[in-house]
Amino acid sequence: MFFYQKNLKTIIYFLFLLVSNLFTQNLDSLSFGDNNSLDIATWNIEWFPKNDQVTIDYVSEIIENLDLDIIAIQELDDTIMFDQMLNDLQAYTGYYESSWFAGLAYIYKTGTVEINDIYEIYTTSSYWNAFPRSPMVMDIDFMGENYFIINNHFKCCGDGIVDFDDITDEENRRYAAINLIKEYIDNNLENSRVIVLGDLNDDIAEAPANNIFQEVLNDSVNYFFADLEIAQGNSSEWSYPNWPSHLDHVLITDELFQGTNSFEVRVIKIDEYLDGGWNEYDQNISDHRPVAIKFNFNLSSLYDINGDGILNNADFILLLSFVINNNGSINLADINSDLEINIFDLLFLSDFLQNM
Numbered sequence: 001m002f003f004y005q006k007n008l009k010t011i012i013y014f015l016f017l018l019v020s021n022l023f024t025q026n027l028d029s030l031s032f033g034d035n036n037s038l039d040i041a042t043w044n045i046e047w048f049p050k051n052d053q054v055t056i057d058y059v060s061e062i063i064e065n066l067d068l069d070i071i072a073i074q075e076l077d078d079t080i081m082f083d084q085m086l087n088d089l090q091a092y093t094g095y096y097e098s099s100w101f102a103g104l105a106y107i108y109k110t111g112t113v114e115i116n117d118i119y120e121i122y123t124t125s126s127y128w129n130a131f132p133r134s135p136m137v138m139d140i141d142f143m144g145e146n147y148f149i150i151n152n153h154f155k156c157c158g159d160g161i162v163d164f165d166d167i168t169d170e171e172n173r174r175y176a177a178i179n180l181i182k183e184y185i186d187n188n189l190e191n192s193r194v195i196v197l198g199d200l201n202d203d204i205a206e207a208p209a210n211n212i213f214q215e216v217l218n219d220s221v222n223y224f225f226a227d228l229e230i231a232q233g234n235s236s237e238w239s240y241p242n243w244p245s246h247l248d249h250v251l252i253t254d255e256l257f258q259g260t261n262s263f264e265v266r267v268i269k270i271d272e273y274l275d276g277g278w279n280e281y282d283q284n285i286s287d288h289r290p291v292a293i294k295f296n297f298n299l300s301s302l303y304d305i306n307g308d309g310i311l312n313n314a315d316f317i318l319l320l321s322f323v324i325n326n327n328g329s330i331n332l333a334d335i336n337s338d339l340e341i342n343i344f345d346l347l348f349l350s351d352f353l354q355n356m
Helices: 002-023 052-066 079-088 170-188 214-218 277-284 299-303 313-325 343-354
Strands: 037-048 070-076 092-096 103-109 114-120 136-142 145-153 193-199 223-225 248-253 262-267 291-296
Touching: 037 052, 037 145, 037 193, 037 248, 052 079, 052 277, 070 092, 070 136, 070 145, 070 193, 079 092, 103 136, 103 145, 145 170, 170 193, 170 214, 193 291, 214 223, 248 262, 248 291, 299 343, 313 343
Parallel strands: 037 070, 145 193
Antiparallel strands: 037 291, 070 103, 092 103, 114 136, 136 145, 193 248, 223 248, 262 291
């Protein structure tokens, strides 16, 4: 009987360890991006690096595990340590203008993102009241499609009430900022795929009277806050837990939410993957969680050159014959959408097949 009880206790103990390990999360368990989607996040990284080399070690591991294509960064403080981190991230590089007042930056995958241009808008002194930091636009091609990403960090604080008679009022400044962004898109990027994101420092789910985003929300034909459901939901899912609020947003234009386009958005709760939870995250990484969006693509139809429903070498051989013989349908075989069937389409297909 004693032998039986002793062995039973041993079995229970090992079962407990097994179950514990199954449900234990760590940074290695973090994931978001994949090869079949455009994966972008906004991350206020709080005066990077918040805890010097410790922060760099954490952030490097997080970026590698999340496998995002682009990260729009707010609050870059030390550009030397930022460059040091980028040098250790083999799949990524970065861009920033300066660290003025905790500046804006991008981190992006060199193997998937083709940069056409990066530039700032509303840079002159007449716009400094609305924009403490000038919005940073990234013009990219991804899988043969063109996108514009606008990174922002709006003025913080306020009392929750918009005072339209006071140009120094924090809510009024944010109201001016978001509507200037909308004006820029309406006038310059009307038919483009645009993603506006960043720490916008206000609640998109507020009542209309004091909602600084109301004019954008009203234009629901052309604009949609992809994270609106998060903002309307449980506070445990919000991006800024210290003063429970959802301040970091992703706004997309109709070219990305109409028709057959599909996307998913998530606040990435990195703190839940750390033994020390929120305290460990807040002390060493940031006081904001990243907000990420995934644009899913129906790649089967894009790469299935022979239309048999299977992606394999037969598609490559058929496309190769199109290139050699200078024939084939543009609609069928122009993978990178440059209105030609050429070696660049072969490279896109080859890369995709190798990564399947």
